[in-house]
Each structure stands twice: as C-alpha cells, then as structure tokens.
Amino acid sequence: MIDARLYLLQRLTAIAMLPLIATHLILMIFAINGGLTAEEILGRTQGSIGWALFYGSFVLFAAVHGAIGFRTILYEWFIPNSRVCSIASIALLITLIGLGLRAVYAVTL
Amino acid sequence: MKTKAKHLQVTIDRFDGESHYQTTHEVPTRDNQTVLDVVTWIQQHDDPTLSYRFACRVGMCGSCAMNINGEPKWSCRTHVNKVVDSGLKLTISPLRNMPILRDLSVDMTQFFDKWTQAVGYFVPTKTKDDPLPAILPDSRDRAKANQSIECINCGICYSACDVVAANDAYLGPAALNRAWTLMNDERDGGSKERLEAVSSDAGCHNCHSQHGCSTYCPNLLAPATSIAGLKRQTLLNVLPWGSRDD
Amino acid sequence: MTYQTITTDILILGSGGAGLFAALHAKKQNPNLSVTIAVKGLLGKCGCTRMVQGGYNVALAPGDSVERHFMDTIEGGKWLPHQEMAWTLCKTAPERIRELENELGCFFDRNPDGSIHQKAFAGQTFDRTVHKGDLTGIEIIGRLMEQVHARGVQKLEEHRAIELIRSTSDGRIAGVLMIDMRSGEFIVVRAKAVLMATGGGPTMYRYHTPSGDKSMDGLAMALRAGLTLRDMEMVQFHPTGLLGGEGTRMTGTVLEEGLRGAGGHLLNGQKERFMFKYDERGERATRDIVSRGIYEEMRSGHASPLGGVYISMGHLGPETVAKKFAGMVKRCADCGFDLAGGLVEVVPTAHYLMGGVIVSPDTRTEVPGLFVAGEDAGGAHGSNRLGGNGVANSTVFGGIAGDEMAKEVASIASHAELDTQGIDRAMERALYPLSLNGGSIHEIREDLLNTMWEHVGVMRTADALQRGLTKIRALRLELQSTGVALKARSFNMAWHEWLNLESLIETSEVICLSAIARDNSRGAHFREDFPEAGDFESSFFTTATLANSQYDVGRRPVEFTRVKPGESLLTSEELETEGAAT
Amino acid sequence: MMMKHRSHPLWKAFVVHRISGLALALFLPIHFIVLGLALEGAESLNSALRFSELPFVKAAEVFLVLLLAVHLLGGIRILILELTQLSWDQRALSRSAFGLSVAIAGIFLWSAV
Numbered sequence A: 001m002i003d004a005r006l007y008l009l010q011r012l013t014a015i016a017m018l019p020l021i022a023t024h025l026i027l028m029i030f031a032i033n034g035g036l037t038a039e040e041i042l043g044r045t046q047g048s049i050g051w052a053l054f055y056g057s058f059v060l061f062a063a064v065h066g067a068i069g070f071r072t073i074l075y076e077w078f079i080p081n082s083r084v085c086s087i088a089s090i091a092l093l094i095t096l097i098g099l100g101l102r103a104v105y106a107v108t109l
Numbered sequence B: 001m002k003t004k005a006k007h008l009q010v011t012i013d014r015f016d017g018e019s020h021y022q023t024t025h026e027v028p029t030r031d032n033q034t035v036l037d038v039v040t041w042i043q044q045h046d047d048p049t050l051s052y053r054f055a056c057r058v059g060m061c062g063s064c065a066m067n068i069n070g071e072p073k074w075s076c077r078t079h080v081n082k083v084v085d086s087g088l089k090l091t092i093s094p095l096r097n098m099p100i101l102r103d104l105s106v107d108m109t110q111f112f113d114k115w116t117q118a119v120g121y122f123v124p125t126k127t128k129d130d131p132l133p134a135i136l137p138d139s140r141d142r143a144k145a146n147q148s149i150e151c152i153n154c155g156i157c158y159s160a161c162d163v164v165a166a167n168d169a170y171l172g173p174a175a176l177n178r179a180w181t182l183m184n185d186e187r188d189g190g191s192k193e194r195l196e197a198v199s200s201d202a203g204c205h206n207c208h209s210q211h212g213c214s215t216y217c218p219n220l221l222a223p224a225t226s227i228a229g230l231k232r233q234t235l236l237n238v239l240p241w242g243s244r245d246d
Numbered sequence C: 001m002t003y004q005t006i007t008t009d010i011l012i013l014g015s016g017g018a019g020l021f022a023a024l025h026a027k028k029q030n031p032n033l034s035v036t037i038a039v040k041g042l043l044g045k046c047g048c049t050r051m052v053q054g055g056y057n058v059a060l061a062p063g064d065s066v067e068r069h070f071m072d073t074i075e076g077g078k079w080l081p082h083q084e085m086a087w088t089l090c091k092t093a094p095e096r097i098r099e100l101e102n103e104l105g106c107f108f109d110r111n112p113d114g115s116i117h118q119k120a121f122a123g124q125t126f127d128r129t130v131h132k133g134d135l136t137g138i139e140i141i142g143r144l145m146e147q148v149h150a151r152g153v154q155k156l157e158e159h160r161a162i163e164l165i166r167s168t169s170d171g172r173i174a175g176v177l178m179i180d181m182r183s184g185e186f187i188v189v190r191a192k193a194v195l196m197a198t199g200g201g202p203t204m205y206r207y208h209t210p211s212g213d214k215s216m217d218g219l220a221m222a223l224r225a226g227l228t229l230r231d232m233e234m235v236q237f238h239p240t241g242l243l244g245g246e247g248t249r250m251t252g253t254v255l256e257e258g259l260r261g262a263g264g265h266l267l268n269g270q271k272e273r274f275m276f277k278y279d280e281r282g283e284r285a286t287r288d289i290v291s292r293g294i295y296e297e298m299r300s301g302h303a304s305p306l307g308g309v310y311i312s313m314g315h316l317g318p319e320t321v322a323k324k325f326a327g328m329v330k331r332c333a334d335c336g337f338d339l340a341g342g343l344v345e346v347v348p349t350a351h352y353l354m355g356g357v358i359v360s361p362d363t364r365t366e367v368p369g370l371f372v373a374g375e376d377a378g379g380a381h382g383s384n385r386l387g388g389n390g391v392a393n394s395t396v397f398g399g400i401a402g403d404e405m406a407k408e409v410a411s412i413a414s415h416a417e418l419d420t421q422g423i424d425r426a427m428e429r430a431l432y433p434l435s436l437n438g439g440s441i442h443e444i445r446e447d448l449l450n451t452m453w454e455h456v457g458v459m460r461t462a463d464a465l466q467r468g469l470t471k472i473r474a475l476r477l478e479l480q481s482t483g484v485a486l487k488a489r490s491f492n493m494a495w496h497e498w499l500n501l502e503s504l505i506e507t508s509e510v511i512c513l514s515a516i517a518r519d520n521s522r523g524a525h526f527r528e529d530f531p532e533a534g535d536f537e538s539s540f541f542t543t544a545t546l547a548n549s550q551y552d553v554g555r556r557p558v559e560f561t562r563v564k565p566g567e568s569l570l571t572s573e574e575l576e577t578e579g580a581a582t
Numbered sequence D: 001m002m003m004k005h006r007s008h009p010l011w012k013a014f015v016v017h018r019i020s021g022l023a024l025a026l027f028l029p030i031h032f033i034v035l036g037l038a039l040e041g042a043e044s045l046n047s048a049l050r051f052s053e054l055p056f057v058k059a060a061e062v063f064l065v066l067l068l069a070v071h072l073l074g075g076i077r078i079l080i081l082e083l084t085q086l087s088w089d090q091r092a093l094s095r096s097a098f099g100l101s102v103a104i105a106g107i108f109l110w111s112a113v
C-alpha cells in the first residue's frame, strides 16, 4: 500500500507541522481566553504576509499528510483497492487544499 | 485423587476443509501439562479427527503455534497453568492471517514466500575458499544483528499483526525482521536489492508500529524495532544526504 | 488404487541438515536440474538439525587438526567407526563451516579478537565446537532453509515417503512412493537419483529427544528395499532428559550437557550426589557413563518421585545460572520448572542412532541411484557419536550427496521404469490399517516405548534382550490386528501414527537383534553380562538385512584403513597437549 | 473471534492515533469552511463563532484540541521510534503522550470558559 516515497512525504509533513501546530495550539489557548470574535481573529491575521505563509504552508502540509493517512485507512479498513483509495485520497487532498487556501485567503488578505 | 480429578473445558475452532465449527472437550488436568499436551490428549483420546502440528516440542521449530485464549503462542511451551483461570476454560484456534488447511494447521506458504520476497536470505560476498572473517563480537553492527537473529519462523508475529490482516501483500514482521538482521550483517552483499524490496508498496512502510509482533514473539525478539530500523535505513537511502544508518 | 505421478531429476527425502545441504549443492552444480524435497513436516521446520544446541565440531584453531578430530572420533567410537567415513567427516567439516559462514550467512559466535569461538564438548581433546549461543541448529537450518526457499527447489511438504521404488529390470532407484498427508492421496515421485535423509531417530524409547516427526521411516524403507544396515545396537542416550511425568511431550527433551560441565550436580531421590561412585570425573564423565550411573540409581530404588534423579544448579547461584543458561532456564520456567534455583527431575533419554544404512564415503549405497546421508547413514560414529559430530555429519555428507547426485543424473538419459507391482503392494500395506476395526494404537506405542526402555535400553543383558525381542514381536502382531478407526485419509494423524509405529516396531526388532549379536560393551552399547570392550584389533560391526520377512543379523570386521588400535595419527608431542582454543 | 491479541497498550495507542488522525482529516474541511466565511465579511464569521459559544459546540472544540494534541504527541512518539535510535520504552512514552494530551485539552477548556 504505502511505499518509501509516500511514507517519506507523510513523515516530512508531520515534522514540518510540528512547530506549526504547536504554535497554533498555544495561540488558540491564549486567543480564546474569554471567547473569540471575528474581529479579534481578523485583526490579528489580516494583512499579514507572515500569517498567510504560516497558515498557507500548514494547509498544504496537513492536506498532503492527511490525504496519505486517509488513503491507508481507507485501504486497510474499508476498501482494499489501491486505485479507489488513491482517487478518494486525491479528492480529499484537493478539497483540503481548496477550502484551506480559501480560508487562509479569507482571514489573512 | 482419582475421584476428584479436575478437567479442563477446552473449546477448539475447527475447519474440516469445507465448514467451520467448534468442538468442546473435557481434558483431565495434570501437574505438568502444556497446551500441546492438551491437543495431543484430545486427538489421542477424544477426537482422532483433530489436526494440529508440532515437531520439536521445545520451542525450536516454530510449528506448533496457535491462538490460545485469543493470543498467539507456541503451544509446546505454554503451560496450561499460565493460560487458564479458575474456571479451567481454554479456547484454542488456529493462527490468524494464514489460510487454514485443517483445524489448527495453517498454510505457511505465503509467509515464506514473503520471506524470500523481502530478500530475507544472505547474499554472499565470499566463498568457502576464503578464510572465516574476523568479526569483533561487540562491534556495533554485530550486536545489532544479533538482537534480532534468533527467529524460529513460527509466524506468531505475523499472526498478531493487524496490518497483515488488512493488507494481503504486506511482507509482515518476520520477513522484515530478517531483512533488518541482514542489513546489519557486515558480511552480506544484498542490501541494495533488499532495500528496494522493503521499500516497495508491500514493504516496511506499511507497518503502523502496532507492536503486536514484539508483544507476542515467544523468543522475545522485537520486530517492531527492526522495522523501525528499516524505515530509517530506507529513508537514508532516498534522501540525498543519507548513506548508512549509524 | 490410484496415485499421481510427479517427475523430477533429484528427489530428496527430509529437510534436515543433510537434505537441505544436498538440495543446495545439487542446484549449485547445475541450476537447471529439477530438485524436489519431500518432507514429513514443513520444510526446515522438523527434524533434529534444528534442535542442535551444543554445536558443530570442526578442526579450525591453531593446535587442532583434522587428524586430532579424527582420532577423537575413532576413539570416541571405540574403534568401530568406518574410518574413511570418519576421515571424510573431519576433513570436510572445515570447508562446510566456511561455506555455512561465508556463503549461507550463518552467524557463529566469535572470540573477543574476532576469530571464531570454539567451545569444549565432552570426550574431545580440543575445544573445537563452533556454535551460535545454544541455538546453533536454528541458525544453521534457518539459513539453509531460506536459501532453499530462494533457489527454486520444488517442495512437497507434509509428504511422507513410504516406499523406495526400484526398477524391476536393473534394480536402479526409480522413485519413491509417498502419501500427501494433507489429502491422504498417494504420489509417486519419479527421480533419476534419490537421497534418503530422513534422520533415523530412536523415538521408540520411553524417553527420547528427537522431534516428533521422526520415526525411523527411512531405515524401515531401506530394509524393505534390501539395503544393509550396520551398528543398529548403537543407540546413544543423553543423560539428562527432562522428566515431566506422564502425558507430557516435554518428557525426554534435552537439558543441555553444559549444565553438568558448568558444575551442576546430579542428586538421587535421597538428594545425595552419586556420580563419584561411578566415575572419578563425577557429573563431568561422558554421556554413556553418566547415563548408566543415573540408570543404576533409579534401578536400585533411589529414584526421584517421577522416577529419575535431580539436577541441581542452585549452588552455583541462581542468578549466575539464569544468566549463563538463559535459554534453558526460560524453557524450564515456561514448562513450570525452576532450573536456576530448584531441583529438576531428569532421566537418560534416547538421543541419537549411530546405526544406519551402509554407505560409501561418497554417500552411495548398494542400490544404484539411491544415496543416503545424515543420521540415516551408519558408520561415521561407530559405537558413540561425539557431541558436535552430528550436524557435522549431516551437513558434510548432505553436501557430498548433492554433488554426487548432480554428477550422476547428468549421465542418466531417462528415468528408470517403475515397479508398478511394488507400488501396489506398498499402497496396500499403507492402507491396511484403515481396513481393520479401530483399536488403541496409543497403548501399543506405550508398550513399545516401555519395552525398549526396560529391555533394550541403557544397560542390557541377554535375558532382558530376549524378553524384549519376544515382546516386540508380539507387539508387531498386535499392531497388525489393530486398525485405525478414522477412515478419512486426509489429515488423518491416527493413520500416520500407525505407520510411525510400524516403522518403529520393525527397526526396534533390528536394534534388539543387533544388541543380542554384540557380546561385548562398546560406547553406547553396554552389556551387563559382557561388560568388557573386547579386543580392539578384532573389532567387528553388526549388520542387518531383511530377507524373506526375516532379519539377518551378521558381523563384519572393522577395517583399520587409516589407523590401527593402539596407534595414532598424532605425534607423541601432539598427543600430550590436550588443547583448548584461545 | 477472540480479539485478545489487541489488548496490549501499543495496539490501543495505534487505534487512538488512527482515529484522531482520521477525525482531524474529516474535521478540517469544516474548519476551513467556517474560516472561509470571513470572505463574506466579519459578520457571518461572527455568527458562526457565536454558534461556537454553544456548550456542546464548546465541548466538541475541546475534544478537537484533545484529538490534535493526542495525534501530535502520539505522532512524536512514532517519529521517535522510527526516526531516531533512542530506545525509549514505547509503552511509557505512549502513556505520557496521552496524559499530556489530556492536560493540554484541560488547559484549553479552562481558558475557554
């Protein structure tokens, strides 16, 4: 099912996400203190190229990482057919990238 | 003594070539009694149609493994006292992940085919005309290879692994463990083919570190650790700056 | 009756050290040959080679020599070994070890300086036993097996050979009849050359070490095919088999020799040490002497509760023992015994059959095209096998057989004609128990095992042997009138148990007759009524053949082709240095 | 069939890692849609965020943080096994990873109310 290349990609994206998610988690804990408003979120992020890159790369990594993982799970637990699984995971990949980049665009630009 | 003889309540998952069913048996207990002794007693005294496999009876040949109360174990070295509770109940079924031939005998063909597929055999760099190589017993590679070497091909790890269950092609812990042993063997010349084999889409990267293999290996080997080693080695092989894992 | 036919160039029976080595050598000589291995269990997962613990004797270290190994073998065998066989064994062993290590990847233990480690094994003048921890056999068979799997050898697993089929015209081997134990169907494998390497296996004793698949089928087939066996009275007992009581397959399995070597004590039922009564070396005396010592204690009413003696290691410090003999201690613990600190009951246990088919040193037999190697072949060990000479024997001669068979089939244009009547008779014989009403085969087995143990065991007398013989013959009749209740042929363990017993009874009779024929005591064979070894110069070995449903037992003089009793191949200086490797 | 071969801690750790990863992968699109609402102006994002003030949505969020933490820390455990030569006890690691994740989710809960 998984070969060295896909594996490498999945592990690399996991490593790349480590600081991103850690930051995100911490941010959420502090930002959420007392509730979130759109203004707060947008005030922090809008117009910042830094945050655009931060969340943009996060989206790409998460999409690739998640899609590969999804493909494996689909194969092992639901449909043991690599073609079907690949197609489904590519669909997930595209959805995640599409919606994700749109969200990044929305909150940062 | 005789009047109050205790009996084990044994349930066995059976397969007669066509249908699956269960049989139950009452087996007299003895002080010294392994699960292999229990199935032997049943076959000899209660139900001659029962089929099982053994050879060495001391944990060396790896032919007698079966699921005992749901866990894969070697039957010849599993004392009944260690697996039954006060209810004296014992459930026995064949190993998982291998086609059942009859009752407790499974077909290990694929298991060994994968062994070969993983290049789980030595590729020589010397011949019998060369002197025996001097190898320091404490050298790093030697010690590492030694850790994973004492495998009896019993298939217990293979049977404990849910990835094998889910993915027919997966080479499985035993073959990969052997591949890793050979990767650390400085005398071997097959690492290129072997790395390729274990990097394929049937290879080591399918392992999700479930650790069923290391949990159940009767020889206390750790295939999970070996497979992790292979994963590292294959990455170093793919990465431009990588070479040898040390 | 029908059978399926398979055709191959070379057929090998058995997948121990001999069988697997033969396959690899034959394939190496000519990769295009079709080589088939038929085996009673799974390939490489049955037989005794896998169970080798001690290791492999080979003269490698400075100070040791082929001559020294040879002299130890001859003297250990009390001048009975076939000297050319023994010489071939000792001379080829170094090459085999290099092959195992360099070509097949065996991972033998090393000394701190990187050279190969060789340990001491009783009865030898030099530390020459190569090993991998105490699991040498697993290492050897594991490596051989994976090579065989990788080399395109045809496999017939769970196929039991039941008859050697010779051509009616020229007596050449034509093939082997076997039962596919899974389907229960008959199969004839036609071959231009056949190697029989089914590993003997004296499992007809109440206490025995060999694997459960071994039941002397090979030697029983050899007798029926008209071959001559030798040294059949020579059954080696290992002094310390585990005693677990009735009804457990643990009983009889080996507790390793090293325990005694390391200073383990043997205690009788009164918990007293006794071995010094029998030998000044105490527990460290050779296998035969310790076995007899234990037997004597048991017989004179000093037995432990289960009827043996105790081995005690605790005085060496339980932690030390647990560390030094980790495998053994774990094995005992798994089965409920505390070897490191407690007392474990032991008993002498039938371990190895020195006797076997008469072959030449190139493994050929009287039947053209039929080769025999490993424990099935007699001669190399004479009256006693040195610890560590067993795997050496099976791998050395297995390899030779592979080479010889590859050469042989190159010159053979077509397969020999099958003796179809012979096949029919053999199938009829095999099916016979299924035609009778079912009875208790199990009891017959128990009877046989007890008879052999009591009358043809560690210590023998003419009377006891005679009683044993009568009993064995009665058991043969009893077996012939006891059938197998389960009639379905597929996966019928009861049927195969019957067939096992048949082979065991036939060969037991031969062992008994040969023991009667030897009126002296040599090595493993001890006659209380003839305790002396007899004159070495006029040493003879016993022979046995089957003719007209009768066993003919005879004697032939040993030929001292390399060294005569009283002489040695070693110089007097060499003789003085009892050697240890570094 | 008896499934006792799955009763050891590292098998459970595997399932937890898998379920958390899967849940994250399936939740992410929703998360992105919510954030994408910013495109329609701060108001609609606000209304979505107000929705997230509901207690059960809050609970779900805490759960998500738990998932993220579990997956992250479990992932680190796996990366340690696979990419390093540290032979740390995997059972102990997985126990600590789980404990730490619960703590993180707790802190998040505490800061959210």
Ligand SMILES: Cc1cc2nc3c(=O)[nH]c(=O)nc-3n(C[C@H](O)[C@H](O)[C@H](O)COP(=O)(O)OP(=O)(O)OC[C@H]3O[C@@H](n4cnc5c(N)ncnc54)[C@H](O)[C@@H]3O)c2cc1C
Binding pocket: C013, C014, C015, C016, C017, C018, C019, C038, C039, C040, C041, C044, C046, C047, C048, C049, C050, C051, C052, C053, C054, C055, C056, C057, C159, C160, C161, C162, C197, C198, C199, C200, C209, C210, C211, C213, C214, C215, C217, C218, C254, C351, C352, C373, C374, C375, C376, C387, C388, C389, C390, C391, C392, C394
């Ligand atoms: C517990 C134990 C420990 C030992 N330790 C040592 C040691 O330390 N050093 C040493 O040198 N020797 C040792 N020996 C002896 C050594 O194992 C044997 O001498 C040697 O391995 C025999 O090899 P083989 O190839 O002839 O037979 P085996 O390895 O016994 O193989 C025989 C094969 O023939 C098959 N077979 C049997 N009947 C049939 C049939 N009818 N049809 C088809 N196949 C059949 C069997 O299934 C098996 O595969 C030990 C033996 C035992 C039992």
Ligand code: HEM
Binding pocket: A011, A014, A015, A017, A018, A019, A021, A062, A063, A065, A066, A067, A068, A069, A070, A072, A073, B207, B208, B209, D017, D018, D019, D020, D021, D022, D024, D025, D026, D028, D071, D072, D073, D074, D075, D076, D078, D079
């Ligand atoms: C830094 C953060 C993360 C790390 C360290 C991480 C690590 C890992 C690792 C090591 C695996 C492989 C597990 C295996 O093969 O057994 C994995 C699998 C997976 N991850 Fe992540 N991951 C992270 C974030 C994410 C995110 C954000 C998602 C959601 C999209 C995700 C979804 C998945 C999925 C679906 C799998 C497959 C699980 C399986 O096959 O069992 N991961 N992760």
Ligand code: SF4
Binding pocket: B062, B150, B151, B152, B153, B154, B155, B156, B157, B158, B173, B174, B177, B216, B217, B218, B219, B220, B221, B223
């Ligand atoms: S690794 Fe362990 S469990 Fe797996 S086959 Fe080898 S001995 Fe058996």
Ligand code: F3S
Binding pocket: B160, B161, B162, B163, B164, B172, B173, B206, B207, B208, B209, B210, B211, B212, B213, B214, B223, B224, B227
């Ligand atoms: S059980 Fe299977 S998933 Fe990996 S760690 Fe062992 S091979």
Ligand code: FES
Binding pocket: B053, B054, B055, B056, B057, B058, B059, B060, B061, B062, B063, B064, B065, B074, B075, B076, B077
């Ligand atoms: S019978 Fe050989 S391992 Fe159990």
